[in-house]
Amino acid sequence: MFETLSDRLTSVFSSLRSRGRLSEADIDATCREIRIALLEADVALPVVKAFIARVKERARGAEVSQALNPAQQVVKIVHDELIEVLGGETRRIRFAKTPPTVIMLAGLQGAGKTTLAGKLAKWLRDQGHAPLLVACDLQRPNAVQQLTVLAERAGVAIFAPEPGNGVGDPVAVARQSIDHAKRKQYDVVIVDTAGRLGIDEEMMRQAADIRDAINPDEVLFVLDAMIGQDAVNTARAFMEGVGFDGVVLTKLDGDARGGAALSVRQITGRPIMFASTGEKLEDFDVFHPDRMASRILD
Numbered sequence: 191m192f193e194t195l196s197d198r199l200t201s202v203f204s205s206l207r208s209r210g211r212l213s214e215a216d217i218d219a220t221c222r223e224i225r226i227a228l229l230e231a232d233v234a235l236p237v238v239k240a241f242i243a244r245v246k247e248r249a250r251g252a253e254v255s256q257a258l259n260p261a262q263q264v265v266k267i268v269h270d271e272l273i274e275v276l277g278g279e280t281r282r283i284r285f286a287k288t289p290p291t292v293i294m295l296a297g298l299q300g301a302g303k304t305t306l307a308g309k310l311a312k313w314l315r316d317q318g319h320a321p322l323l324v325a326c327d328l329q330r331p332n333a334v335q336q337l338t339v340l341a342e343r344a345g346v347a348i349f350a351p352e353p354g355n356g357v358g359d360p361v362a363v364a365r366q367s368i369d370h371a372k373r374k375q376y377d378v379v380i381v382d383t384a385g386r387l388g389i390d391e392e393m394m395r396q397a398a399d400i401r402d403a404i405n406p407d408e409v410l411f412v413l414d415a416m417i418g419q420d421a422v423n424t425a426r427a428f429m430e431g432v433g434f435d436g437v438v439l440t441k442l443d444g445d446a447r448g449g450a451a452l453s454v455r456q457i458t459g460r461p462i463m464f465a466s467t468g469e470k471l472e473d474f475d476v477f478h479p480d481r482m483a484s485r486i487l488d
């Protein structure tokens with residue numbers, strides 16, 4: 191992830207290193223190179239434009255600073271702006287005042303929702319919470335089974351319709367799970383929902399119905415970082431169809447170019463809250479914009 195972007199930016203900056211002072215033309219040329227690097231990384235065009243405009247403005251005003259040489263100044267500006275575009279501060283889960291805190295996951299099939307549900311449950315358990323996993327993906331044949339196995343591995347409880355009971359009603363299951371959590375004193379409920387391979391009205395309606403039935407404290411949109419340019423359209427469609435409070439980026443271990451990560455915050459106005467970096471339950475962490483920015487410029 192981000193390797194190509196990192197390499198490109200590093201070479202842009204190294205060409206500035208020998209300069210004593212940056213002229214207007216130097217700044218323009220540098221910004222042009224950064225623009226190309228971002229577009230090649232699949233960052234959405236409006237995001238690139240806004241990014242470059244800010245870097246340019248700050249680079250022009252930065253000449254007075256004596257503490258850093260011109261190359262260092264540009265690196266610092268780009269670093270700051272990367273943090274900004276990645277969301278600025280880390281956004282933590284907002285727990286409900288009265289438990290259970292209800293977290294609903296939404297996203298396309300294959301995005302990594304079910305895996306993420308298991309990871310999030312384990313992460314919460316490790317912090318002393320008592321999470322309940324809820325299987326509301328009753329569309330994908332193996333989803334309930336997959337979540338059951340994950341729950342077992344994570345050492346957390348699961349609420350699922352009995353196998354063999356037909357397709358089942360995910361809205362009813364979601365609703366029942368909340369009562370179940372209250373009765374059994376689980377303090378966080380994580381609801382896995384059905385996705386489709388592409389944007390689909392029926393899928394959106396079902397997710398919106400579940401949302402209306404359980405009124406979640408957090409709706410997390412699970413986004414596969416590997417889908418490149420499609421990430422923006424997918425995120426927009428989920429924002430419109432279901433609405434969400436935060437984003438979880440998955441498959442950051444893959445060799446994606448990074449466009450989804452750098453675009454999604456600005457396109458949706460919602461923060462990236464968690465990152466998934468592999469298939470194992472442990473491959474998961476809170477998303478830190480500053481660390482990610484440093485990694486890109488490493």
Ligand code: GDP
Nearest residue numbers: 299300301302303304305440441466467468469
């Ligand atoms: P869902 O359809 O959204 O529930 O997606 P799944 O959770 O079933 O994940 C789809 C596939 O992606 C599975 O093979 C997962 O093991 C894999 N997967 C999920 N998250 C990650 C990740 O962060 N990195 C990698 N490499 N694979 C992942």
